[in-house]
Amino acid sequence: MTAAPLFVRRAAMVSIALALVMILLPAIPLEAQQKPTEPSTGAKASTEPVYKPPMRGAPGGRVGGGTRGTGREAFVLSVVAPAHTGLTTSEQPELFWFISSPSSYPVELTVVDPQKADPLLELRIEPPISAGFHKIRLADHGVRLAPGVSYQWYVAVVPDSGKRSKDILAGGSIERVSAPDGLQAKVSSAPKNTVPSVYAEAGLWYDAVASLGELIDRAPTDKALLDQRSALLRQVGLPATKTE
Numbered sequence: 001m002t003a004a005p006l007f008v009r010r011a012a013m014v015s016i017a018l019a020l021v022m023i024l025l026p027a028i029p030l031e032a033q034q035k036p037t038e039p040s041t042g043a044k045a046s047t048e049p050v051y052k053p054p055m056r057g058a059p060g061g062r063v064g065g066g067t068r069g070t071g072r073e074a075f076v077l078s079v080v081a082p083a084h085t086g087l088t089t090s091e092q093p094e095l096f097w098f099i100s101s102p103s104s105y106p107v108e109l110t111v112v113d114p115q116k117a118d119p120l121l122e123l124r125i126e127p128p129i130s131a132g133f134h135k136i137r138l139a140d141h142g143v144r145l146a147p148g149v150s151y152q153w154y155v156a157v158v159p160d161s162g163k164r165s166k167d168i169l170a171g172g173s174i175e176r177v178s179a180p181d182g183l184q185a186k187v188s189s190a191p192k193n194t195v196p197s198v199y200a201e202a203g204l205w206y207d208a209v210a211s212l213g214e215l216i217d218r219a220p221t222d223k224a225l226l227d228q229r230s231a232l233l234r235q236v237g238l239p240a241t242k243t244e
Contacts, residue, residue, distance in 0.1 A: 049228055051201075051235045053084060062079065063170065075131075076101075082205050085174065086172065086173065087204050088145070088205070089183075089204060090145075091176065094136065094210045095109070095111075096209055096210075097136075112151060121138070123141065147176050147177065152171060154169055177204075180202055209232070
């Protein structure tokens with residue numbers, strides 16, 4: 001018998017090899033066919049709070065803020081409040097304010113009930129005033145908020161006690177409301193670092209800020225928490241919180 005030409009034999013061998021590959025391929029584990037993409041070691045689920053303002057025309061809002069003062073006493077002063085009346089479920093909430101640089105002037109904090117002649121709280125903080133965030137706990141001063149009242153609160157840097165027209169002022173408003181249905185269950189079951197997001201989504205500004213402040217108090221250098229606070233402030237148009 002005459003032997004097949006060399007090129008024919010080679011073609012036949014190639015065909016057999018390809019057929020074997022097609023038969024064996026399904027038996028190769030999927031993991032061996034493609035290498036899975038390794039997740040980034042720095043990737044984490046986002047816990048950035050997203051504030052949803054209340055769906056009602058609440059009166060009041062933020063006043064002042066921005067850069068104030070001149071020369072060596074120039075600074076950013078702001079209350080940590082939205083441009084509308086912020087809500088809380090707390091009878092004795094915490095109020096936060098920010099100053100970008102140290103000050104040698106005293107600071108006065110006032111809480112006003114628009115239905116009463118006298119302030120609910122008048123607090124004087126003597127200098128030196130450190131740069132950064134400051135917190136006032138109304139519980140420390142026996143102040144309680146009634147439901148449904150839009151209170152005004154102010155922080156004033158006082159350069160000259162004899163000329164109060166020179167005060168450098170920032171202010172906001174706060175109203176106590178009932179907790180939405182199911183909120184407490186969500187807060188109780190949420191991981192600690194997501195509780196501010198639960199409050200922010202419910203439109204409870206002051207509760208979101210207070211819960212985030214509590215986390216930062218426990219871990220003051222935690223960048224993720226500091227970034228959460230910066231993101232929350234940006235959402236209501238507050239200035240950058242850079243200290244000097």
